[in-house]
Amino acid sequence: MAKSGQHGGNTRQMAEKYGLNAEDLLDFSANINPLGMPQTLRDAIIDQMSCVERYPDIDYQQLHQAIARHHWPQQNTSPESYENYIVAGNGATELIFQWVQQTRPQRALIVEPTFAEYRRALTRYSCDIEAFMLREEEGFEVTERLLDALHDGLDCLFLCTPNNPTGLMPETTLLQRLLQRTAELNINLFVDESFIDFIPENPGLTAALRDFPNLFLLRSMTKFYAIPGLRLGYLLSSNQQVLTPLRDIREPWTINAFAALGGEILFEDHAYAKQTYRWLKAEQHALYQGLSQLPALTVYPPTANYIFFRLNQPDLDLQDALMHHKILIRHCANYPGLSARHYRVAIKSHQDNQQLLQALGEIFSHAA
Ligand SMILES: Cc1ncc(COP(=O)(O)O)c(C=O)c1O
Structure with a gap:
């Protein structure tokens, strides 16, 4: 079995570690379309159970x-x-x-x-x-x-x-x-x-x-x-x-x-694809801009539904700090060539992305 730290989406393990309920965590560590499973598929599965x-x-x-x-x-x-x-x-x-x-x-x-x-x-x-x-x-x-x-x-x-x-x-x-x-x-x-x-x-x-x-x-x-x-x-x-x-x-x-x-x-399901592109176009830009405005981060331009960045404050464990805001992000320390200062976040709904940006703002204002 793959080790749990090797991928994003380990909400159960991380929630346990922090004494939280997995359902209360805002998961930015797995890069999954936040629109959720298409309704067409949900209906088809129920129909063809x-x-x-x-x-x-x-x-x-x-x-x-x-x-x-x-x-x-x-x-x-x-x-x-x-x-x-x-x-x-x-x-x-x-x-x-x-x-x-x-x-x-x-x-x-x-x-x-x-x-x-x-x-x-x-x-x-x-x-x-x-x-x-x-x-x-x-x-x-x-x-x-x-x-x-x-x-x-x-x-x-x-x-x-x-x-x-x-x-x-x-x-x-x-x-x-x-x-x-x-x-x-x-x-x-x-x-x-x-x-x-x-x-x-x-x-x-x-x-x-x-x-x-x-x-x-x-x-x-x-x-x-x-x-x-x-x-x-x-x-x-x-x-x-x-x-x-x-x-x-x-x-x-x-x-x-x-x-x-x-x-x-x-x-x-062309409607779902269109809706996804509309969401991504707006939120990819907004989250990238929001993260780029934080001086503590070097942010790499995204092409897909996630954003990679480096934290320029060596003594801060950003994953840990965000867990105290019930937000889980992916740290990239276990990738060859990266370090504990590299992180990846999924692009989620506007509201969730704003919550992430707000939590980061608070963390950096305290760390400054
Ligand atoms: C680059 C890449 N390829 C493949 C996969 C695996 O996808 P699947 O869920 O279809 O096995 C992942 C999952 O995170 C991935 O990041």
Whole structure:
């Protein structure tokens, strides 16, 4: 099991530590859409409750078709079927482990600091890991240095776009060059786009899948659609040499019937997506501005639904200070390359964000 401190959202453990009720905590540590689960899904689950009395389709055909329609809406007129580009999973996390199990890389490069599960999966299968460290003096941006770090002894590169926890998105031209270079060097490029739905103007690398069989794209539905407890993600690739055996070795029915139902209907919920973009556009800007006005913080510009910052007061434990305001934020001390002075906060509702800003204002006025 992953250690509880490795991810956000550990409200139970943190509440216990401070003698609080988990329900009373305002959780800024997990990056989940504050609009909550779409009403369309809630209604569909209630309506179709009895689907738990049957096994789900072992191939999840309708789910895969829905994902294909979403990414390749032109498929009805195109002779090529994209369904075989897709493997859905019980959350994106399951697919990270299954992909590593299937491809068995001997040597991997991870762009750090990043989501911890790539390293855990690679370690489970005894892969040697090199870390490409993003640098604070480069604003944690992915730069051309990454191209220079590639070599033909690598089997794969793990890159998260936008990156968690730094929130930054590499330039599209750099990603194209990475694709070219990894293909030339025969390196599998595993790109985690779990938060990219929060950037409506950025389609990610889906269009490159057909030409680059070394590309594997990971998507999660748990953040954008606020269903982390339901578990649903998918992997996209044109590489049938990897996807076919990966499908064959998996345990059957790991996606529960409600999650599969969610995948079948959620892409059609355009009203929910629109409402999410409207909320995010306003609140991303407002929270970023609010945090940036605090002299104690160096705030990195967000692209998705969370904001990363550094605290410039070395003797203050900001997570602890905020817990006294019943607010939980994610400290980033356990990420390689970061320290106890780095933090990440989710962007939540206007009211919650204001509460966070007010609590921070109070903490800094006392600390000054
Ligand atoms: C970058 C990134 N990828 C994948 C995941 C896992 O998502 P899922 O809930 O679909 O397993 C997370 C969860 O925090 C994440 O931050």
